[in-house]
Amino acid sequence: xxxxxxxxxxxxxxxxxxxxxxxxxxxxxxxxxxxxxxxxxxxxxxxxxxxxxxxxxxxxxxxxxxxxxxxxxxxxxxxxxxxxxxxxxxxxxxxxxxxxxxxxxxxxxxxxxxxxxxxxxxxxxxxxxxxxxxxxxxxxxxxxxxxxxxxxxxxxxxxxxxxxxxxxxxxxxxxxxxxxxxxxxxxxxxxxxxxxxxxxxxxxxxxxxxxxxxxxxxxxxxxxxxxxxxxxxxxxxxxxxxxxxxxxxxxxxxxxxxxxxxxxxxxxxxxxxxxxxxxxxxxxxxxxxxxxxxxxxxxxxxxxxxxxxxxxxxxxxxxxxxxxxxxxxxxxxxxxxxxxxxxxxxxxxxxxxxxxxxxxxxxxxxxxxxxxxxxxxxxxxxxxxxxxxxxxxxxxxxxxxxxxxxxxxxxxxxxxxxxxxxxxxxxxxxxxxxxxxxxxxxxxxxxxxxxxxxxxxxxxxxxxxxxxxxxxxxxxxxxxxxxxxxxxxxxxxxxxxxxxxxxxxxxxxxxxxxxxxxxxxxxxxxxx
Amino acid sequence: xxxxxxxxxxxxxxxxxxxxxxxxxxxxxxxxxxxxxxxxxxxxxxxxxxxxxxxxxxxxxxxxxxxxxxxxxxxxxxxxxxxxxxxxxxxxxxxxxxxxxxxxxxxxxxxxxxxxxxxxxxxxxxxxxxxxxxxxxxxxxxxxxxxxxxxxxxxxxxxxxxxxxxxxxxxxxxxxxxxxxxxxxxxxxxxxxxxxxxxxxxxxxxxxxxxxxxxxxxxxxxxxxxxxxxxxxxxxxxxxxxxxxxxxxxxxxxxxxxxxxxxxxxxxxxxxxxxxxxxxxxxxxxxxxxxxxxxxxxxxxxxxxxxxxxxxxxxxxxxxxxxxxxxxxxxxxxxxxxxxxxxxxxxxxxxxxxxxxxxxxxxxxxxxxxxxxxxxxxxxxxxxxxxxxxxxxxxxxxxxxxxxxxxxxxxxxxxxxxxxxxxxxxxxxxxxxxxxxxxxx
Numbered sequence: 001x002x003x004x005x006x007x008x009x010x011x012x013x014x015x016x017x018x019x020x021x022x023x024x025x026x027x028x029x030x031x032x033x034x035x036x037x038x039x040x041x042x043x044x045x046x047x048x049x050x051x052x053x054x055x056x057x058x059x060x061x062x063x064x065x066x067x068x069x070x071x072x073x074x075x076x077x078x079x080x081x082x083x084x085x086x087x088x089x090x091x092x093x094x095x096x097x098x099x100x101x102x103x104x105x106x107x108x109x110x111x112x113x114x115x116x117x118x119x120x121x122x123x124x125x126x127x128x129x130x131x132x133x134x135x136x137x138x139x140x141x142x143x144x145x146x147x148x149x150x151x152x153x154x155x156x157x158x159x160x161x162x163x164x165x166x167x168x169x170x171x172x173x174x175x176x177x178x179x180x181x182x183x184x185x186x187x188x189x190x191x192x193x194x195x196x197x198x199x200x201x202x203x204x205x206x207x208x209x210x211x212x213x214x215x216x217x218x219x220x221x222x223x224x225x226x227x228x229x230x231x232x233x234x235x236x237x238x239x240x241x242x243x244x245x246x247x248x249x250x251x252x253x254x255x256x257x258x259x260x261x262x263x264x265x266x267x268x269x270x271x272x273x274x275x276x277x278x279x280x281x282x283x284x285x286x287x288x289x290x291x292x293x294x295x296x297x298x299x300x301x302x303x304x305x306x307x308x309x310x311x312x313x314x315x316x317x318x319x320x321x322x323x324x325x326x327x328x329x330x331x332x333x334x335x336x337x338x339x340x341x342x343x344x345x346x347x348x349x350x351x352x353x354x355x356x357x358x359x360x361x362x363x364x365x366x367x368x369x370x371x372x373x374x375x376x377x378x379x380x381x382x383x384x385x386x387x388x389x390x391x392x393x394x395x396x397x398x399x400x401x402x403x404x405x406x407x408x409x410x411x412x413x414x415x416x417x418x419x420x421x422x423x424x425x426x427x428x429x430x431x432x433x434x435x436x437x438x439x440x441x442x443x444x445x446x447x448x449x450x451x452x453x454x455x456x457x458x459x460x461x462x463x464x465x466x467x468x469x470x471x472x473x474x475x476x477x478x479x480x481x482x483x484x485x486x487x488x489x490x491x492x493x494x495x496x497x498x499x500x501x502x503x504x505x506x507x508x509x510x511x512x513x514x515x516x517x518x519x520x521x522x523x524x525x526x527x528x
Numbered sequence: 529x530x531x532x533x534x535x536x537x538x539x540x541x542x543x544x545x546x547x548x549x550x551x552x553x554x555x556x557x558x559x560x561x562x563x564x565x566x567x568x569x570x571x572x573x574x575x576x577x578x579x580x581x582x583x584x585x586x587x588x589x590x591x592x593x594x595x596x597x598x599x600x601x602x603x604x605x606x607x608x609x610x611x612x613x614x615x616x617x618x619x620x621x622x623x624x625x626x627x628x629x630x631x632x633x634x635x636x637x638x639x640x641x642x643x644x645x646x647x648x649x650x651x652x653x654x655x656x657x658x659x660x661x662x663x664x665x666x667x668x669x670x671x672x673x674x675x676x677x678x679x680x681x682x683x684x685x686x687x688x689x690x691x692x693x694x695x696x697x698x699x700x701x702x703x704x705x706x707x708x709x710x711x712x713x714x715x716x717x718x719x720x721x722x723x724x725x726x727x728x729x730x731x732x733x734x735x736x737x738x739x740x741x742x743x744x745x746x747x748x749x750x751x752x753x754x755x756x757x758x759x760x761x762x763x764x765x766x767x768x769x770x771x772x773x774x775x776x777x778x779x780x781x782x783x784x785x786x787x788x789x790x791x792x793x794x795x796x797x798x799x800x801x802x803x804x805x806x807x808x809x810x811x812x813x814x815x816x817x818x819x820x821x822x823x824x825x826x827x828x829x830x831x832x833x834x835x836x837x838x839x840x841x842x843x844x845x846x847x848x849x850x851x852x853x854x855x856x857x858x859x860x861x862x863x864x865x866x867x868x869x870x871x872x873x874x875x876x877x878x879x880x881x882x883x884x885x886x887x888x889x890x891x892x893x894x895x896x897x898x899x900x901x902x903x904x905x906x907x908x909x910x911x912x913x914x915x916x917x918x919x920x921x922x923x924x925x926x927x928x929x930x931x932x933x934x935x936x937x938x939x940x941x942x943x944x945x946x947x948x949x950x951x952x953x954x955x956x957x958x959x960x961x962x963x964x965x966x967x968x969x
Binding site: 075076077078080081082083084085086170171172173176289290446448449450451453454455456457459460469470473487490491494495496499500501513514515516517518519520521522523525526 | 539547550575577578581584585586587588591592593594596598699732733830831834835838839842847849850851852853854855857859860861863864866868917918919920921924928945946947948949950951
């Protein structure tokens with residue numbers, strides 16, 4: 001990290017101080033956080049409801065006031081002054097402090113919840129007990145470490161969402177999608193599941209279900225305990241289960257065809273929601289080098305293959321053999337998976353092969369052969385499906401991908417690797433949506449003729465590490481799997497070159513060698 | 529193997545190099561071309577128009593370099609950091625200031641611009657600078673690191689570089705006084721309504737913008753630093769930095785003793801050839817013998833540099849093409865207000881006698897549009913748009929099709945390029961147009 005060139009200054013640090021109001025606001029927010037810390041260190045607050053409200057209220061007020069002080073008195077417009085001079089946003093000392101703190105928080109959350117105060121049978125202490133009143137209010141039961149996490153997560157999206165809205169208040173696209181992620185987080189991810197939990201009784205029980213959290217991001221959605229629970233909950237449960245399956249196989253392809261993956265990644269998704277709000281100050285830290293893109297393609301698609309294998313194995317493990325009891329047997333299921341994957345592979349190969357680069361072809365063929373031969377091996381030699389026990393696969397996926405990748409690295413490392421590391425390298429849902437976006441979607445970022453000046457703002461502020469400039473300066477539209485459609489490249493462009501839009505499939509990429517504005521004969525001669 | 533040497537690694541030189549490489553990837557059995565790019569300014573190509581963002585902390589230096597370092601090796605573009613002191617066209621040899629030389633088969637001069645000074649007293653003092661090169665940026669970082677070491681700066685001249693410099697300094701809370709001769713910002717290029725709106729916007733960013741004022745001389749302190757400037761009206765304005773943004777001129781002093789014919793720039797014909805065989809000039813440093821259409825003979829614009837590079841690459845690779853630019857276009861950003869122009873919209877002083885203009889300004893005072901058209905034929909001639917993004921392709925088509933101004937205003941929505949969900953102003957513009965001319969459309 002010592003190679004980071006913080007600025008060109010030789011004689012002194014440029015001005016980067018925060019104003020007095022921001023200092024007071026920061027102090028208020030930090031006092032709110034300090035209350036949580038005291039609870040964490042087992043200070044027993046007498047009136048928990050009051051202290052929790054004070055704490056969360058101060059954190060929220062601190063963030064909002066800070067943002068108002070930062071942006072309200074300034075002109076509407078791009079607010080990136082000094083981003084690379086500030087320690088927190090340029091991998092300086094405070095970035096590392098924050099990164100390590102967040103990482104430790106995730107480690108404790110996932111593997112040592114007892115230190116947060118999670119007790120047996122609801123007898124919580126410490127931090128978790130501070131959240132008991134709110135938990136009882138919403139779902140009727142005591143808090144868990146996940147309730148604490150969910151509350152803080154939602155608070156972060158709401159408070160930093162307001163900050164983001166103030167920062168981009170001149171840009172209606174940015175404002176609308178931020179309202180949208182705030183709404184989905186508060187309603188779908190937080191309140192509805194908590195209130196649904198209230199309906200549960202001894203005779204009726206639904207699994208905790210964030211409706212917008214779609215498999216394969218929600219990798220555990222089809223595990224046995226959830227399926228059992230859905231099925232035993234009668235019509236509502238069955239509808240939820242059908243909705244879960246339809247979400248990925250019907251709703252997702254339709255919406256992605258019409259709008260690109262942005263409908264999910266930057267309008268609905270909770271991971272995206274946190275990245276776009278709390279993570280926004282770190283968006284420029286994503287790695288733009290081509291080598292990072294190569295790594296990204298292999299890693300994210302490998303995670304997708306992993307989650308497909310894992311889910312297939314898990315579902316296979318609890319299905320029965322007897323078709324007279326239930327139509328979906330082990331065999332029917334496994335053959336359906338094989339047929340489905342073959343259709344996807346063959347369809348892409350036949351219709352879209354020209355659009356696949358060499359490594360994509362290699363990857364597609366390689367993974368397809370591996371999966372199909374593993375299934376074949378299982379049938380013909382009776383080996384365990386995919387060589388490992390379903391439970392081993394499930395646990396490894398949960399540990400490696402669900403916890404370490406999406407949590408510890410994904411969020412903990414915001415200040416170091418940027419805010420969309422998980423979305424870019426790890427999220428299997430993003431891989432599915434990205435595949436559709438790249439090959440079967442109307443969405444593109446249109447480049448405005450020959451107006452690009454190669455300044456690099458678009459690439460720098462692309463949280464997905466897309467070298468947007470590389471396309472724009474060629475007059476080429478940007479059609480990339482990973483683009484989440486946040487719209488910031490378009491916002492920061494000083495010359496009005498980029499526009500996110502849904503258009504016809506013809507000329508979607510529209511590559512030009514000689515750019516618009518030059519000799520018409522030359523353009524015709526070279527471009528055609 | 530033919531050796532193409534390019535002096536200058538800006539947009540013109542690099543575009544030429546890239547296209548030559550693309551066109552000259554040799555078929556089996558032939559040899560390709562060797563391409564060498566010489567620059568004294570920077571190791572790699574960078575976006576000159578993005579210099580300001582480095583000072584403002586939006587980007588690091590490497591972020592304004594459009595290509596990663598491996599790009600040059602992969603495309604066999606050899607880079608040499610050296611200053612060309614003399615050009616010996618007899619022996620096709622360049623001599624470097626650092627010593628050593630290089631021979632060429634074909635030479636492309638693409639050395640760009642440098643700040644134009646007008647012999648002011650004190651212009652060589654420490655703290656007086658332009659903002660064109662990487663070295664200028666480094667100097668500004670030294671001269672104006674923060675508002676303690678540099679509480680106030682004075683910028684001489686408006687224009688694109690002047691307003692960028694003002695924006696840069698304001699991000700470090702340095703007080704900025706801007707002296708411009710005209711009675712509104714950039715009136716030698718923009719119609720008055722636009723210039724006045726920009727003047728108000730610049731002032732709203734805390735810039736002490738002074739119209740109708742000119743620099744008399746720059747005053748020194750005891751150690752040769754800038755202490756103040758004296759205006760022609762006799763006012764003394766204390767400052768630590770004086771930004772000279774009164775224009776740029778071709779950076780061709782190294783050609784003084786060569787056989788290459790120069791005027792203000794390197795004189796070239798439409799094929800971008802100089803008077804000496806196998807020597808070409810492109811970009812800001814090239815000067816057309818005869819202006820092309822309404823264009824000035826020296827076009828110091830990013831886009832024209834690129835287009836000359838595109839055209840010359842064809843010629844070098846055996847498909848002679850003249851530099852024959854299409855419809856004029858340009859863009860800029862003034863603090864928060866984006867500007868795009870397509871076709872020709874002239875300022876008061878340069879207005880053609882056949883040109884009429886329709887001007888619309890938004891109540892926000894942040895957006896306006898000026899459409900120019902032919903007084904008699906009503907043919908659409910060009911548009912300036914501020915605060916509303918518009919599509920180049922649409923205007924390019926309309927200009928080629930010689931559409932009428934009525935058509936353009938009625939169909940303006942087709943040209944809109946603002947992000948989704950942005951407020952549209954086309955109806956408001958149409959309404960005002962109809963009111964102005966009391967016409968039914």
